[in-house]
Each structure stands twice: as C-alpha cells, then as structure tokens.
Amino acid sequence: MTKRPVGWEEIPVINRNLLSPLQTTTWRYFLWVGVLGCFVAAGAGAWTYQIQTGIGQTDLHPPIFWGSYIGSFVFWIGVSHSGTFISGVLRLTNAEWRRPVTRMAELMTIVALIVTALFVFYHLGRVWRFYYLIPYPNQRELWPNFRSPLMWDATAIFTYATASTIYIYLPLIPDFALMRDRIQGWRKPIYRWLAVGWHGSQAQWQTLETAIRIITPLIVMVMISVHSIVGWDFGVSLVPGWHSTIFAPYFVVGAVHSGLGMAVAGLYILRQTYRLDGYIQEKHFEKLAQLLMVTTLVLAYLYFAEQLTVWYGNVPDHMAVQNSLLTEMYAVPFWVMVGCIYLLPLLTLVWPRFRRWPFGLMVIGLIINVGMYIERMLIIVPSLGHPRLSFQWSEYFPSLIEFTIMIGTLAFALLLYSLALKFVPAISIWEEKAGRIHEYKTREE
C-alpha cells in the first residue's frame, strides 16, 4: 500500500480530542471531585458507625433479614452489565457503531463491580470476620460451604471481576502505548508498564485481536451466569415470592435494562462534558434506544408471566406477597416502579424522533435506573415481610444510616469514574481510528 487511506488526516485530530480530557483539568472538575468526596466521607462515617455499634443501625428485623444493602447489591451488579453487554455483544456481532461506546461502558462495569462488592461488606453482621467466606487452607480444616448460593455468588462475582478487568485491559493496550508516547509526568512510567512493550507491529495486532476474539464470547457467558446466580440467591430459597424459576432470566434482562439506561445517561453526560459530539452521535443514541426498547419489552413480558402465574395459582402464601405489591402496603412504590421501568420507556421510546433526542434519552435512562432500584427493593422486602406464619408479618423502610451509606456509595462510584477518566480515554482511540478508516474504505467501494 503506497496510497495513504482516506481519512488519514483525521488521526491527529482524534488523538488531540480524546487525549485532551487527560491533559487539561478545569476548576469544575476539582469542585465536582470535592463535592463527591464529601458525600463519600459521609458514607464512610456512617459505615464506621454501623460497624462500631452494630448492624442494628439498619431498619432490619425478623423476618426481614435482608434489605437495602442486598437490594443495592443486586442493583449495582445490574449496572455492571452495561459494559459487558454493550461491548461484548456488540463486538461479537461486529456492530460497527459500538466503537465510541464500548470503553465508557466497560469502565462502568469495573466501577459498578467494585461498588457491588462493597455492599456485601456493608451487609455482613460481623464484617471483621469476612475472611471466613474465602476458601483458604487453615489449621481447623474449615472450608466455605459451596452448597450455599452465596458462595456461588462470591465465586461468580470474583470471576466476573477478573474477567472484565482483562476484558477492559486488552483493548486498552494500544491506547496505553499511545499515552506512554504522548503524556509526560508521573503517569508516563505507569503507562509504560501497562503498555507491555506495545509498538504496533503486525504480529502484535494479530495477537491482540485474537485475544479479544477469544475473551469476548467468554465474557458474555460469564455475564449471563453471574446475574443468573444473583437471581438464584433468591430463586432457590423457600421464601414465598422468591421461589420461582423465572428469577435467573428475569434478573439477567433486568440487569441489562438498567445497565443500558445507565450507559445512555453516562454517554450523554460525557458527551456534554467533554464536547464529544463528533464521536458520540445521534445514531449511537438511536441504536441504544432501540436496545432499550427491546429490554423494556422483554422485561415486561417476563414480569407479566411471573405475576400472572402467581395470581392465577392463587396460593395464599404467594398471594400475600402479590397483594401487598399490587394494592396494599407497597402499592405506591410498586406502581411508581412500573411507570419508571415499563410505561414511561414504552411511551417515549416508540417515537422515532424521541430515540434521536439524546437529552430525552438520558432522562429516560436515569428514570429507568430509579425504577430498577425500587424494583430491587421490592423483590426483597415484601417477600420477606410475608412469611407463611402470618403472626410474623412485618414492614421495613431503610434507616437514615442505610440511606447515607447508599448515597455515599453512589458518590463513590461517580468519584471512581471521574478519576478513571483522568487516567484512560473515555473512547477507545485506536478503535475509533479503525472505525473511521473502515468507514471510508466501505464508502470508496
């Protein structure tokens, strides 16, 4: 090839645009990080207080032994599915439009997984004995119980965290090499170490692409198994309202639903903050909106299938749970949830013009996530609050400490994400370039 491919002159522009957030930092960024830091400190204080005094700082009481921490745990692991789903499935299907979206979604996965793990620790009654859950050789020959769904869960999440770290790292290598060459200062040696001697030879590209091709289908399978197992945490128990075969697929789709919502919102915010209009275009929002439409419909279908079966079966134990949702104690959050995750998305996303309106999509994405957070709580609390012996029926509402910890953790997630944006580019630079060249080539033909 003697002729340079068309679009060659765009490459320095791409470098400049996408690396500039790493090189220049405004006072707004520091303010934002400072505010988040305050919230994180409040959350950390609340957790310290809870550890010092006891898990009784929550509103939990028999028979409701699980509450907002487990609900948040399920919610955040759902958010973590944005990255793997978007980038994994789209890479697998060779969807060209994925390019500017994958990196920011993968970052979301990593951050959400860290936060997910935190909620396990908040939840433990004796968190200082957390290492009993780890299979390590010890003198007493005690081993964790792998019949427990919680151990399946711990294994799945550990696998998922490891795999998604590899998954985000591989496509980062060429970008690390680029940053090693272009960014000076304290980050340079770190980038050099992370770039593992990348110099862009043909052999290296081939190895990298093979590696990505191998890990992509694997990570999609891990993703599905992880949220199935989270569903089985509930599904395999005896609790009325939990003991259902639909939990695994329902949880997987629910996770993708909230993950996509979060990705759309994040995409819009990043685009506005770093003026990435040229990279994240309306067509990307439109594709994501179409996916959201699919998840809305599938999720609504699964939810309807579950509720219909329970309602028609009319078993008293299960009806107590369902009635509390539909008409009684939890009716208000239930119908708000239905509005947020099914009705509003359906009513808006059917309009083609709405699907091309980034701001509107961001709002819908956030509303879906509010709804999904409520939905996670509603899976846990009404079921536990209505055990078979009705003498023990009870209600629950998260305490101030629980709210502080939840908000502090949300701030922590945003903080981690904001800090990560100063270390890796929000859009995969080499994939963006490859996409441009691919686009011009196909246009020429």
Place this chain on the structure above:
Amino acid sequence: MSQDNQEAHEPSKQPTWSYKWEMVVDLDRCSGCEACVVACHAENNIRISGEEEAAQGRAINWIRIERYWEGEYPNVKVKFLPVMCQHCDEAPCEPVCPVYASYHTPEGLNAQVYNRCVGVRYCGNNCPYVARQFNWFDPHWEEPLAEQLNPDVSVRSGGVMEKCTFCVQRIRRGKETAAKEGRRVRDGDITPACVQSCPTSALIFGDRNDPDSRVSHLKKSERGFHLLESLGTHPSVTYLRRLSE
C-alpha cells in the same frame, strides 16, 4: 462412631447409644402463659431488649407464643401456637449458610456455631418458621444482672444468628451422667428449660430412638402434625391438635 468429641478422646469400653431428640407440643394444654419464654431467656443468656427494640420487632425469643384470633367480637377465640426452632431433618437454613455455621448434629439437632457465623442472615430468610433470631447489637446486662448468666451457655456477640438449641447444655449433661453410670439416657432425664417450666405440661421432650419414651408414644397420636408439613422439612417438633374444636 462415637457420639461426641469427649467420648472420642477416651477410648470407651462402654457401648455408645444413638439418640434423636424430639419435642412434642400439646396445643390442647397450652394456655399461652409464656412461662417457657421466660425460662428460656434465663437459661440461655438471651440478650435483653428494651421497650424500643421490642417495638421494632427485634426482641430475641427462642420460643414464642403466636396468638391467632378467630371470629368477630364478642365471639372471639384465641389460639396459641408455641413456635421454636423445629430442628428439621431437612433444614432449609443449613445448605444456605456459606460458612457451615448452621449444621446438623448426628443426634438430629440443628446447631448454630456462633463463632463461625459472619452474619449474612440467609438462614433467617430461609427458615419458614422464622425461628432464627439475630443479635443486632452487642448484648448488655445491667449490674448485677450480669452475675446471673448461665455459665454453661456462651454469650453471643452482636452480628451473629442464634436460635433454640433444645437446651443442648442440658442434653450434654444428661448424656454425661448416663455414660458415667454406663447406661442409656432414660426418658425424663433431660428437660429443656421450657419443658421444665411449663405449668400445664404442654411441652414434652425426649428421645425418638427410644421406643418407650413419651415422645415416641405421643408422636404416633392421631392428633399429631408438623408445622408447615407440606414444605418437607421433616421437623423434630410434633404438635398435637386441640381437642376442643
């Protein structure tokens, strides 16, 4: 196989006996006086909850008297149902514990290992009888109440699950006495605190493996049933239906 560790350490010349502990609750005799609840608190060092905690539903009771009302005022009937850990043979709380804190002894007891428990509380969710109780805070006894703690029972810290043990400390003592005398535990040798204090003798405790024990006879009564039997948990507590219905 020997029955427990102590017997394992001294090579015993005596034969070992196998026991299966069983409790029978005669609902026809229960008057709902809650003497069992008080006795259980005293025997098992159960932490004292104040008024506020009780209102939050956090008061720990290893045995409780559930009250169910039937009919409309003034023709109201109250029914009492004492509920404690049912020591299920197929206990739903056991497989879900990630650290084996909830496990099954060879004698059919569902045991809780306090110092292994990390407090994930799945067992509490999965117990259909809501028999499991959680220590939401560290226990505290005002002086001189701390002096009355039972030295045979460990005091549980905050953050761990606990529940009825069938007064395992009394079972052990009964077995040790019987072993010293080279005999099997006789019916009536062991009485858990609730059984001992029940003024109407509504609670009966004994060994199911002994065909002549009172529980073995009562178990066969046609009034007998298990709580939430359809779940297939095979409880070790048999209830006897009320006669006056």
